[in-house]
Amino acid sequence: MKNNNIQNTVFRFVVFFLITFLSVDLRAESEVIDFMRNSGKIYSVVAVVAVIFIGLAIYLFRLDAKLTKLEKRINDQ
Amino acid sequence: MNIKGWWWKILGVLIYLYVIIGGLTVPLKPGVLKVDPASANTGTKLELNITGYNTHFSDATENKAWLKTDSGHSIKARDIHIVDDMHAQLIFELPEVLPPGEKVQPLTLIMDNEKDGAFVQPNAIFVKAKENTTSGTEGWDEADFGHIHTADGIAFPYRNILHETIRNTFFHVALWFAMFIMLIVGLVYAVRYLRTHDYSYDIKSSAYNKTGILFGILGLATGSIWARFTWNTFWTGDVKLNMTAVTLLIYLAYLVLRGASSDTDKKAKISSAYTIFAFVAMIPLLFIIPRMTDSLHPGNGGNPALGGEDLDNTLRMFFYPAILGLSLIGVWISTLVIRYEMLKERLFQNQK
Structure with a gap:
């Protein structure tokens, strides 16, 4: 159980940092915006694809974690 | 692993892969990124600097350009100086009068060559009529662009801002x-x-x-x-x-x-x-x-x-x-x- 708590805390931190990192990066300062506007704004499309990929990945990781928990409970019985 | 139960999962992933690869690599159609200056007066010689996007001005030999009013009148570029693939200078002789309509009229830029096909920039430039002139169509042609090229291959539409x-x-x-x-x-x-x-x-x-x-x-x-x-x-x-x-x-x-x-x-x-x-x-x-x-x-x-x-x-x-x-x-x-x-x-x- 203790191990699980640590995992959860780590997971929360990772998500928190991902979100802050992403939002800081996008809001950022004109340099990033200028970069994204280059080449006909193609990098904003890349960012969109990345967000979809990260979103699906986070959802699957959470499902993975829930399954691991369930496996443990079955093994404990 | 039973492939019968898996085919639609593989299909879904393959289809989405096709979308990501194709959607990111198919080029955009040529278009006009920037037109300078943004306005001009009638009766002047207009040097229009064009910045193109995905264009091939210097590869092409048959570059043509027109300016068209909303009423369907047009003038053809008298001269085109190609700087490079993306840059060109169009020389227009603007007529003394504007076709009937507003005192300030937006003109649509139409460019055509055999490499890029024809492409259009709406409201490329605003032309202002001189004070105290009546409108007329002297100097303007009926919009008829003759033979216009179409580009080969697949490309996504070029839309302004997008x-x-x-x-x-x-x-x-x-x-x-x-x-x-x-x-x-x-x-x-x-x-x-x-x-x-x-x-x-x-x-x-x-x-x-x-x-x-x-x-x-x-x-x-x-x-x-x-x-x-x-x-x-x-x-x-x-x-x-x-x-x-x-x-x-x-x-x-x-x-x-x-x-x-x-x-x-x-x-x-x-x-x-x-x-x-x-x-x-x-x-x-x-x-x-x-x-x-x-x-x-x-x-x-x-x-x-x-x-x-x-x-x-x-x-x-x-x-x-x-x-x-x-x-x-x-x-x-x-x-x-x-x-x-x-x-x-x-x-x-x-x-x-």
Whole structure:
């Protein structure tokens, strides 16, 4: 159980940092915006694809974690 | 591993891979990025500096250019100086008078060569009539451009402001279509639960609803990024954005509702009934209200959607597969959740 708590805390931190990192990066300062506007704004499309990929990945990781928990409970019985 | 049960999962991934690769690599049609100066007076010699996008001015030998008024009159460029593939200077002799109409008229720039085909920049330059002149058509030709080239190969439409972000149609817009499909499946299972009281239907309903909510949240996030680079802000007061946020909040309340009750039977009944309410609430919020007012989104207010250059046949080649691929992936994720919940349910029953 203790191990699980640590995992959860780590997971929360990772998500928190991902979100802050992403939002800081996008809001950022004109340099990033200028970069994204280059080449006909193609990098904003890349960012969109990345967000979809990260979103699906986070959802699957959470499902993975829930399954691991369930496996443990079955093994404990 | 049984391939019979797997084919649609592989199909979904392959289709989405095709969309990502094709959607990111097919080039954009040529277009005009910048026109300088932005305005001129009648009766002057106009040196128009053009910055093109994906153009091949120096490769092409038959560069031609025209300026056209809304009334259908045009003048042809007297001279074209090619700087490089992307830059050219067009020399026009503007006539002394403007065709009948406003005192200041927007002119459409039309360029044509055998490499790029013809492309158009609406409202490229505003021409102002001299004081005390009457309008007339001397110096203007009837708009007739003779032979105009068409480019070979597939390319996405070039749209002002959108530029390369038109590719987000495959990613951002397809997410909403896939979300809608997931929520429909969730609704069907909710109704089936209420008719049969078979708990497995409630599990299925909630899994599809969750995937729908995931797609909705991703849709908001991706739309926000797209808006930053086309509308210049992460969030606008646009009706469609706010109504979507309301819809997602209604569906998030569904998750809270499910989490609040520990009694299986009660939870299933309440959340199935709530699914019907949430789905019915979504219809006016997403499909009716945004169409009644002006909106930045195509397909709402005065904006056309799924027609013209907003969704032409080259975009359709990737847009429809994107919806299909994403929906299959969504079904896959949902079945994983369903299998997890079923296992958990069986475990609980064993413990009782």
